[in-house]
Amino acid sequence: MSDQNTLPEGKQEFNITVYTENQIGLLNRIAIIFTRRKINIDSLNTSPSEIESIHRFNIVINETEDVVRKLCRQIEKQVEVLKVYYHTNADVIWQEMALYKVPADIIAEKASVERLLRENGARAVVIRKDYIVFETTGHREETDNLISVLQPFGLIEFVRSARIAIIKDSEGFNRKLREFEQMEPGEDVIENEYLNQRDKVFTM
Amino acid sequence: MEVAQQDVLTAPEQQAAVELTGSAALLEALIVEGTETIFGYPGGAIMPIYDALYDYKEKLDHILVRHEQGGIHAGQGYARTSGKVGVVFATSGPGATNLVTGLADAQIDSTPLVCITGQVFAHLLGTDAFQETDVINITTPVTKWNYQITDANEIPEVIAKAFYIARSGRPGPVLIDITKNAQIQKFQFKGYTPCNHIRSYRPKPIIRPSFIERAAQVINEAKKPFILWGQGVLLGKAEQEFKAFVEKSGIPAAWTILGAGAIPTDHPQNVGMLGMHGNYGPNVLTNECDVLIAIGMRFDDRVTGRLDKYAKQAKVIHLDIDPAEIDKNVKTHVAVWGDCKETLPLLTQFVEAKQHTEWLAKFNEFTRQEEEQVINAELHPQTGEMTMGEVIDQLNGLTNGDAVIVTDVGQHQMVGCRYAKFNKTRSNVTSGGLGTMGFALPAAIGAKYGAKDRPVVAVIGDGGFQMTLQEMGTIMQTGIDVKILILNNQFLGMVRQWQELFNERRYSFVDIQSPDFVQVAKGYGIAGRSIKERADLKGALEEMLNSKGSFLLEVMVTKENNVFPMVPQGCSVSEIRLK
Numbered sequence: 214m215s216d217q218n219t220l221p222e223g224k225q226e227f228n229i230t231v232y233t234e235n236q237i238g239l240l241n242r243i244a245i246i247f248t249r250r251k252i253n254i255d256s257l258n259t260s261p262s263e264i265e266s267i268h269r270f271n272i273v274i275n276e277t278e279d280v281v282r283k284l285c286r287q288i289e290k291q292v293e294v295l296k297v298y299y300h301t302n303a304d305v306i307w308q309e310m311a312l313y314k315v316p317a318d319i320i321a322e323k324a325s326v327e328r329l330l331r332e333n334g335a336r337a338v339v340i341r342k343d344y345i346v347f348e349t350t351g352h353r354e355e356t357d358n359l360i361s362v363l364q365p366f367g368l369i370e371f372v373r374s375a376r377i378a379i380i381k382d383s384e385g386f387n388r389k390l391r392e393f394e395q396m397e398p399g400e401d402v403i404e405n406e407y408l409n410q411r412d413k414v415f416t417m
Numbered sequence: 418m419e420v421a422q423q424d425v426l427t428a429p430e431q432q433a434a435v436e437l438t439g440s441a442a443l444l445e446a447l448i449v450e451g452t453e454t455i456f457g458y459p460g461g462a463i464m465p466i467y468d469a470l471y472d473y474k475e476k477l478d479h480i481l482v483r484h485e486q487g488g489i490h491a492g493q494g495y496a497r498t499s500g501k502v503g504v505v506f507a508t509s510g511p512g513a514t515n516l517v518t519g520l521a522d523a524q525i526d527s528t529p530l531v532c533i534t535g536q537v538f539a540h541l542l543g544t545d546a547f548q549e550t551d552v553i554n555i556t557t558p559v560t561k562w563n564y565q566i567t568d569a570n571e572i573p574e575v576i577a578k579a580f581y582i583a584r585s586g587r588p589g590p591v592l593i594d595i596t597k598n599a600q601i602q603k604f605q606f607k608g609y610t611p612c613n614h615i616r617s618y619r620p621k622p623i624i625r626p627s628f629i630e631r632a633a634q635v636i637n638e639a640k641k642p643f644i645l646w647g648q649g650v651l652l653g654k655a656e657q658e659f660k661a662f663v664e665k666s667g668i669p670a671a672w673t674i675l676g677a678g679a680i681p682t683d684h685p686q687n688v689g690m691l692g693m694h695g696n697y698g699p700n701v702l703t704n705e706c707d708v709l710i711a712i713g714m715r716f717d718d719r720v721t722g723r724l725d726k727y728a729k730q731a732k733v734i735h736l737d738i739d740p741a742e743i744d745k746n747v748k749t750h751v752a753v754w755g756d757c758k759e760t761l762p763l764l765t766q767f768v769e770a771k772q773h774t775e776w777l778a779k780f781n782e783f784t785r786q787e788e789e790q791v792i793n794a795e796l797h798p799q800t801g802e803m804t805m806g807e808v809i810d811q812l813n814g815l816t817n818g819d820a821v822i823v824t825d826v827g828q829h830q831m832v833g834c835r836y837a838k839f840n841k842t843r844s845n846v847t848s849g850g851l852g853t854m855g856f857a858l859p860a861a862i863g864a865k866y867g868a869k870d871r872p873v874v875a876v877i878g879d880g881g882f883q884m885t886l887q888e889m890g891t892i893m894q895t896g897i898d899v900k901i902l903i904l905n906n907q908f909l910g911m912v913r914q915w916q917e918l919f920n921e922r923r924y925s926f927v928d929i930q931s932p933d934f935v936q937v938a939k940g941y942g943i944a945g946r947s948i949k950e951r952a953d954l955k956g957a958l959e960e961m962l963n964s965k966g967s968f969l970l971e972v973m974v975t976k977e978n979n980v981f982p983m984v985p986q987g988c989s990v991s992e993i994r995l996k
């Protein structure tokens with residue numbers, strides 16, 4: 214039926230924030246929600262949150278809001294997921310970090326390292342005889358920019374981290390968590406005779 | 418693991434700990450959870466659990482199936498008729514992978530299951546050990562939750578969590594993979610505490626009264642409101658609440674195949690079945706109603722047909738326990754999140770008592786047309802070979818709508834669901850979302866265990882029967898009473914129908930030969946009969962129903978008969994064809 218569906222318009226980057234229990238296999242459960250729908254994850258970061266034992270995923274995808282909302286509901290359905298939020302780039306403060314390894318001799322010979330770093334807001338992490346490793350942190354354009362600057366100097370290796378994002382309009386998860394812990398346990402979950410006979414629980 | 422401490426059933430500190438093996442602890446846990454029947458198949462990696470089971474013969478009935486797929490479908494049948502959690506055992510590797518179809522089936526049809534698989538020793542995990550398979554990763558997309566236990570100490574808490582997750586909220590299958598060392602390991606068992614709270618899990622959303630009031634207002638203003646109900650009503654055990662709502666509001670109501678039976682087939686406001694092979698009226702009038710009230714159903718594409726032409730004129734009210742279903746396929750005007758057992762009475766309170774006589778009459782007029790053009794010929798043919806419909810019609814006459822009807826997948830399923838009469842809830846067991854051929858025979862075995870005092874009739878095609886017919890061995894060994902009704906059209910009928918209608922009759926590999934089913938049944942010690950003549954039909958059905966124990970009846974039906982009405986693929990529900 215795909216031919217009948219109108220082509221989705223208005224795709225943009227969304228930052229999905231997922232608060233979860235720290236459980237083996239959960240990454241897989243969350244990832245397959247995307248792969249099943251053939252949605253590419255542009256960036257995925259998982260880290261501890263401000264609360265002990267609760268993990269936080271930052272996932273970036275390029276999609277329409279409608280699709281993102283549905284995805285978030287599917288993620289929130291997972292047993293170990295506490296809460297899912299999604300935001301546009303305007304609603305978050307985000308950063309990515311990049312490392313660049315450049316041969317030391319060429320850099321020393323051809324460039325003013327100091328100027329290079331100042332102009333690109335970078336810093337040197339390691340300076341060795343054979344190579345230098347620079348680091349920048351920022352948005353994609355900023356980290357991309359330094360690649361093109363360093364390319365002529367024989368950039369050996371480049372790596373960029375996943376995006377991490379802080380939600381501008383959020384009070385964190387501490388209060389929300391208390392709500393989760395206090396939620397009344399469900400009633401009537403078990404219909405069976407043994408439950409009225411406490412001593413019978415041991416059947417041996 | 419988070420278990421709310423205030424509801425501890427046997428406060429562990431008050432209970433003297435007992436040294437138990439992981440296997441025995443598992444069985445203790447099952448007993449507390451109310452398990453009576455386990456469907457399973459042993460193997461090396463689950464042997465310690467089977468060994469422990471030997472000591473629990475009095476308390477736990479284990480049914481040895483002939484294939485793990487049979488085991489899990491039996492578990493599903495059991496869950497569907499009993500409303501309890503089905504429990505299934507399988508060994509590692511091939512045993513576990515044989516569960517995958519059933520897990521997918523249970524997942525899509527929201528069937529509560531707890532499957533226990535054995536796994537190799539923990540120290541061998543990831544080494545390609547004999548019969549090692551990554552069961553957790555294989556089953557992740559087809560389970561509501563799964564977990565691997567590598568230490569016996571985890572067993573009580575994890576099993577409690579498994580049952581809670583399987584049966585609460587929108588139910589579903591859970592798989593627990595237990596390594597062999599954990600099954601053997603002795604540990605201090607401090608009693609079993611059923612789970613009723615997991616920090617990160619919301620089985621049901623909070624009910625928002627303002628949305629109920631809003632929904633009631635929309636319903637009260639409606640001229641042509643229409644109810645669509647699904648399995649959510651049964652899963653929520655909300656049949657009474659549903660009936661009260663239907664009757665007070667006076668609104669015509671139609672069902673998805675998994676919702677069948679929530680109110681009796683003959684209820685005056687029950688206007689029939691929705692979807693691709695559903696009834697004429699409910700399909701056409703979906704595109705005419707002004708308010709559509711969807712209760713515990715998920716707007717499957719077999720129900721909606723072409724989405725961009727589905728009920729565009731209507732305001733949609735959707736009652737569902739699963740927030741992810743709201744707006745998933747059909748945009749909702751008012752969403753009523755919650756368990757329909759709780760939301761329906763609230764809604765009923767606010768809706769005005771009405772009778773939509775004229776509107777209901779419109780449905781009846783469509784029924785009349787459908788009867789004239791399709792149903793009469795299907796149910797009461799005077800000449801020619803027998804039709805599937807007339808077999809079901811005769812069966813209705815003899816069972817009074819009291820039987821549990823388990824259908825397989827294909828034309829006979831659609832005919833079965835369209836024409837079977839149900840007076841009672843939990844009577845229609847079929848593979849709705851996945852459409853799994855081979856489902857019916859094992860599911861019927863389980864259904865009988867779940868509803869021991871009701872007649873269970875499995876209606877199966879000649880194709881689907883050959884997928885799991887070895888489960889007649891299970892019937893033989895247990896002596897369980899399941900009536901097997903094979904509607905033999907000598908074709909993979911449903912595929913043939915599509916080939917006829919959409920592929921210029923290019924009958925590519927749908928001509929299927931069958932063994933002498935009666936002889937095969939005889940080999941399993943099951944009585945049987947095969948008939949071709951209409952004159953024999955009633956008598957043969959009576960013989961089947963009255964026989965003591967199982968019986969296989971094969972009815973030879975028209976080879977090239979089609980199921981109509983039909984909403985062709987890619988068409989809107991109002992384009993439903995009568996021929």
Ligand SMILES: Cc1ncc(C[n+]2csc(CCOP(=O)(O)OP(=O)(O)O)c2C)c(N)n1
Pocket residue numbers: 825826827828829830852853854855877878879880881882904906908909910911912
């Ligand atoms: C496991 C599986 N394989 C294939 C199919 C596709 N399929 C759907 S209906 C059907 C034909 C069923 O034939 P039969 O069991 O003879 O029943 P009939 O349609 O003739 O009543 C097939 C092959 C399926 N649903 N399930």
